[in-house]
Amino acid sequence: MKKTENLDFLFHPRSIAIAGVSDRAEKFSFGLKFFEALTQFGFAGKLYPVNPTGGKINGAAIYKSVKDIPGEVDFIISAIPAPFTPQLVDDAAAKGVRAIHFFTSGFGEIEDADGKRLQAEIIARAEKGGIRVVGPNCLGLYCPAGGLSFNGDFDKTAGRVAMISQSGGNAAHCIHDGTSRGLYFSKVISMGNGADLNEADYMEYLTRDTETKIITAYLEGAREGERFFRALQSASEAKPVIILKVGTSGPGAQAAVSHTTALAGSDQIWEGVLSQTRAIRTGSIEEMVDVALAFEHMPAPAGNRIVIVGIGGGASVLLADAFSLAGLELPPLSDVLRRRLMEIFPSEAGRIFKNPIDLNHFETPEKFFSVLGALDQFHEADMLAVHVAFDHFGLISSQEKEFWVDTFLELICQAKKNLKKPAAVILHSFSSASMNALAHRAARKLAASGIAVFPSVSRGALALGRFARYHAK
Amino acid sequence: MKKTENLDFLFHPRSIAIAGVSDRAEKFSFGLKFFEALTQFGFAGKLYPVNPTGGKINGAAIYKSVKDIPGEVDFIISAIPAPFTPQLVDDAAAKGVRAIHFFTSGFGEIEDADGKRLQAEIIARAEKGGIRVVGPNCLGLYCPAGGLSFNGDFDKTAGRVAMISQSGGNAAHCIHDGTSRGLYFSKVISMGNGADLNEADYMEYLTRDTETKIITAYLEGAREGERFFRALQSASEAKPVIILKVGTSGPGAQAAVSHTTALAGSDQIWEGVLSQTRAIRTGSIEEMVDVALAFEHMPAPAGNRIVIVGIGGGASVLLADAFSLAGLELPPLSDVLRRRLMEIFPSEAGRIFKNPIDLNHFETPEKFFSVLGALDQFHEADMLAVHVAFDHFGLISSQEKEFWVDTFLELICQAKKNLKKPAAVILHSFSSASMNALAHRAARKLAASGIAVFPSVSRGALALGRFARYHAK
Numbered sequence: 008m009k010k011t012e013n014l015d016f017l018f019h020p021r022s023i024a025i026a027g028v029s030d031r032a033e034k035f036s037f038g039l040k041f042f043e044a045l046t047q048f049g050f051a052g053k054l055y056p057v058n059p060t061g062g063k064i065n066g067a068a069i070y071k072s073v074k075d076i077p078g079e080v081d082f083i084i085s086a087i088p089a090p091f092t093p094q095l096v097d098d099a100a101a102k103g104v105r106a107i108h109f110f111t112s113g114f115g116e117i118e119d120a121d122g123k124r125l126q127a128e129i130i131a132r133a134e135k136g137g138i139r140v141v142g143p144n145c146l147g148l149y150c151p152a153g154g155l156s157f158n159g160d161f162d163k164t165a166g167r168v169a170m171i172s173q174s175g176g177n178a179a180h181c182i183h184d185g186t187s188r189g190l191y192f193s194k195v196i197s198m199g200n201g202a203d204l205n206e207a208d209y210m211e212y213l214t215r216d217t218e219t220k221i222i223t224a225y226l227e228g229a230r231e232g233e234r235f236f237r238a239l240q241s242a243s244e245a246k247p248v249i250i251l252k253v254g255t256s257g258p259g260a261q262a263a264v265s266h267t268t269a270l271a272g273s274d275q276i277w278e279g280v281l282s283q284t285r286a287i288r289t290g291s292i293e294e295m296v297d298v299a300l301a302f303e304h305m306p307a308p309a310g311n312r313i314v315i316v317g318i319g320g321g322a323s324v325l326l327a328d329a330f331s332l333a334g335l336e337l338p339p340l341s342d343v344l345r346r347r348l349m350e351i352f353p354s355e356a357g358r359i360f361k362n363p364i365d366l367n368h369f370e371t372p373e374k375f376f377s378v379l380g381a382l383d384q385f386h387e388a389d390m391l392a393v394h395v396a397f398d399h400f401g402l403i404s405s406q407e408k409e410f411w412v413d414t415f416l417e418l419i420c421q422a423k424k425n426l427k428k429p430a431a432v433i434l435h436s437f438s439s440a441s442m443n444a445l446a447h448r449a450a451r452k453l454a455a456s457g458i459a460v461f462p463s464v465s466r467g468a469l470a471l472g473r474f475a476r477y478h479a480k
Numbered sequence: 481m482k483k484t485e486n487l488d489f490l491f492h493p494r495s496i497a498i499a500g501v502s503d504r505a506e507k508f509s510f511g512l513k514f515f516e517a518l519t520q521f522g523f524a525g526k527l528y529p530v531n532p533t534g535g536k537i538n539g540a541a542i543y544k545s546v547k548d549i550p551g552e553v554d555f556i557i558s559a560i561p562a563p564f565t566p567q568l569v570d571d572a573a574a575k576g577v578r579a580i581h582f583f584t585s586g587f588g589e590i591e592d593a594d595g596k597r598l599q600a601e602i603i604a605r606a607e608k609g610g611i612r613v614v615g616p617n618c619l620g621l622y623c624p625a626g627g628l629s630f631n632g633d634f635d636k637t638a639g640r641v642a643m644i645s646q647s648g649g650n651a652a653h654c655i656h657d658g659t660s661r662g663l664y665f666s667k668v669i670s671m672g673n674g675a676d677l678n679e680a681d682y683m684e685y686l687t688r689d690t691e692t693k694i695i696t697a698y699l700e701g702a703r704e705g706e707r708f709f710r711a712l713q714s715a716s717e718a719k720p721v722i723i724l725k726v727g728t729s730g731p732g733a734q735a736a737v738s739h740t741t742a743l744a745g746s747d748q749i750w751e752g753v754l755s756q757t758r759a760i761r762t763g764s765i766e767e768m769v770d771v772a773l774a775f776e777h778m779p780a781p782a783g784n785r786i787v788i789v790g791i792g793g794g795a796s797v798l799l800a801d802a803f804s805l806a807g808l809e810l811p812p813l814s815d816v817l818r819r820r821l822m823e824i825f826p827s828e829a830g831r832i833f834k835n836p837i838d839l840n841h842f843e844t845p846e847k848f849f850s851v852l853g854a855l856d857q858f859h860e861a862d863m864l865a866v867h868v869a870f871d872h873f874g875l876i877s878s879q880e881k882e883f884w885v886d887t888f889l890e891l892i893c894q895a896k897k898n899l900k901k902p903a904a905v906i907l908h909s910f911s912s913a914s915m916n917a918l919a920h921r922a923a924r925k926l927a928a929s930g931i932a933v934f935p936s937v938s939r940g941a942l943a944l945g946r947f948a949r950y951h952a953k
Contacts, residue, residue, distance in 0.1 A: 117829060176793065183871040184871070197874070225794065258804055262793070262796045262836060265832045320738075325764070327729055327732035327735045330731070331729030337731040356585060359735065402510065402630060402631060403631075404520075436657075442656070
């Protein structure tokens with residue numbers, strides 16, 4: 008059994024060498040991409056491009072070897088072809104480098120046995136040279152606090168959600184989905200084949216990492232099953248851990264092996280393992296972000312009872328079904344609460360004073376605030392959800408609808424500040440071009456006010472159901 | 481048992497009177513909304529606004545009573561308060577009107593017994609006067625071919641999908657979702673309480689309607705259970721029928737009663753009933769549109785075997801799981817096909833030549849066309865899906881990504897023309913603002929070329945799984 012290591016050094020290097028940066032414009036150079044990404048992202052330390060042909064890039068010299076670099080090198084990103092990697096490891100060891108991220112692929116994940124041999128070779132040389140390896144066959148690290156990114160366009164806001172990912176594409180998607188919805192990251196690790204540092208190492212590290220409050224993970228399999236299980240158990244006792252475990256089908260498991268050498272394992276075994284931890288299992292990257300958003304923005308609920316309010320009879324039926332299916336209870340409104348609603352509105356005609364509450368038309372901002380105030384006082388519910396059904400307003404024009412929905416969203420932002428109950432907003436049914444654009448703008452605005460926003464009835468229900476179940480354990 | 485009636489007259493009136501049109505600017509008038517919607521939508525027949533206070537609207541006279549209208553009146557839309565509706569029915573009977581749509585609510589759906597009495601009253605008077613009733617408590621009819629709409633902004637394209645909806649909001653959402661994705665409608669009926677014409681009447685009518693090729697329905701319950709079951713059985717033998725049956729939970733069933741008086745019935749009974757028909761059950765409005773799109777744009781597949789191609793290793797694993805879960809088979813690539821792929825590309829490094837196929841970088845349009853051509857010839861698969869994972873491209877900038885994805889989508893449009901296999905496109909993982917906008921633009925463009933496009937891995941899998949299962953029956 009390996010011992011837990013503090014991996015802080017991976018995320019805060021003072022200098023990075025990038026092997027495989029080409030200055031020849033006609034050639035697509037992955038090394039150049041990493042160089043440009045770090046430059047654009049604003050990495051504050053030293054960046055050293057490396058290529059045996061030498062030359063210059065943006066006025067800076069390209070070093071022919073890592074050994075030629077004048078200053079110290081903490082970290083290397085390798086984008087050179089696989090056959091040249093053993094030499095790179097030896098040069099790195101000679102230079103006193105602490106870690107190498109191999110973007111390079113063509114190792115354990117390909118069918119050719121040479122790939123597996125080469126992978127064993129570089130890992131052995133790295134171990135001998137005291138170097139830790141990220142990958143190979145991965146996009147590497149995103150850490151806004153350390154100025155690290157594999158994409159210059161990623162959001163630069165540092166947050167407190169970490170992600171371990173056995174897919175660079177899914178990591179990129181998670182970063183985009185999270186940051187566009189107000190969820191920011193401490194550390195994201197695209198770990199590829201995990202030939203040295205693997206999912207267990209990262210899980211153990213993140214459990215202790217004070218910059219990380221929530222851990223998410225996209226997993227195709229685990230290389231050290233028992234160790235990973237223990238790591239997951241400890242991690243999920245310490246902080247919320249949200250998992251997307253894939254490769255559950257035969258074809259999915261086969262794809263996982265070709266992708267990152269991961270042995271998916273039987274889904275029954277995984278279900279059994281996960282049930283012995285507090286980890287929360289989800290079905291997609293978006294659902295993982297949904298649950299993380301609840302933990303990020305909502306206080307712990309006392310139970311699983313929720314009261315829902317918004318506009319639309321058909322929407323209310325859909326909400327009631329979805330929330331019930333997700334294991335949440337919709338308590339009937341108390342007589343006190345019904346009386347209060349009857350005071351606020353002249354009549355129930357066109358409205359439904361059950362749970363979910365259909366306000367139809369709420370008439371004035373004051374009345375809307377009064378309703379939310381009354382619901383906040385409704386002690387039979389542990390949580391509150393407000394929903395907006397964008398394309399459900401049948402009779403009014405797109406223009407009126409935009410004005411009206413904008414007003415409603417503004418009121419929600421204002422009202423949210425005074426609520427004591429854990430509250431969420433569900434924006435749903437935005438299909439038309441204008442409502443889709445409005446819903447996305449609105450979601451970003453609400454998110455910026457620290458509100459957990461879900462983009463469909465079923466995803467809102469699933470996320471809040473999982474959130475409540477976690478707190479019931 | 482009522483006898484089936486040809487309801488064409490509902491959808492092609494030559495003249496419509498709207499009761500409850502107010503010209504007073506300070507008063508929100510639902511009648512005025514219907515008047516404006518029909519005007520904007522381009523209803524070609526005569527429109528007569530009615531209000532006991534008289535006046536003028538857009539220069540046209542407001543009639544004090546239906547009886548004062550000089551010409552014939554085929555159809556009335558009522559937006560007057562419930563207590564005045566019995567008189568309206570009598571006036572309509574005197575005028576020889578054939579049908580009334582009651583937008584008016586405050587009938588069977590409210591808790592007050594007076595509502596139920598009033599509903600029985602208007603239905604009795606209508607029957608006596610030879611008038612059929614749509615509603616009450618609903619948005620009514622959308623029929624582009626007849627110039628009918630309850631919203632002037634709806635798409636004016638006539639299509640061949642019908643919808644029966646026990647919710648106006650969900651009908652509006654379905655119309656927006658469908659038309660924005662290239663699915664157009666013959667007739668949409670928001671039917672409310674269904675006090676006279678109910679879901680069985682509409683289902684029987686649409687079964688025979690030559691303008692309708694696909695029937696969709698949002699159902700909270702059925703008023704004449706046995707008759708509806710027989711209607712559904714016949715309808716689903718005649719054409720694809722896609723159902724969203726809600727009120728499956730206790731709270732959902734209660735909401736349904738308050739919404740449109742529908743008794744939801746036990747979900748087990750519904751499952752049993754549906755299993756004796758060819759109707760396809762879905763879980764949301766969007767999923768209903770997904771399945772309808774497959775029927776609209778794809779020829780019948782010979783079986784449930786699908787080959788998937790696109791870019792991204794992590795995406796491939798997600799696709800494999802979701803498609804397997806949805807009951808689709810992913811046959812392994814034949815040796816012939818693998819050899820063909822090896823001819824097209826120099827190496828499998830970075831690619832995965834399994835099913836799903838990960839092309840990573842397809843290098844040239846010619847190579848992409850060659851791949852699709854080879855897959856079209858792959859006889860172990862009955863269907864083909866191409867996927868685009870928008871936010872998965874980790875290393876390239878948003879700008880490059882836009883250019884690149886646009887090119888890819890253009891190629892898909894071109895390639896689709898030559899494919900013989902039923903083929904679909906899955907656009908997924910678009911979270912960043914730029915990719916979300918691009919994905920929606922792309923979806924509309926592909927849809928305009930007659931391609932079935934699904935906006936997530938799981939929804940694509942579900943829709944194609946349901947589509948294949950229907951054809952296997």
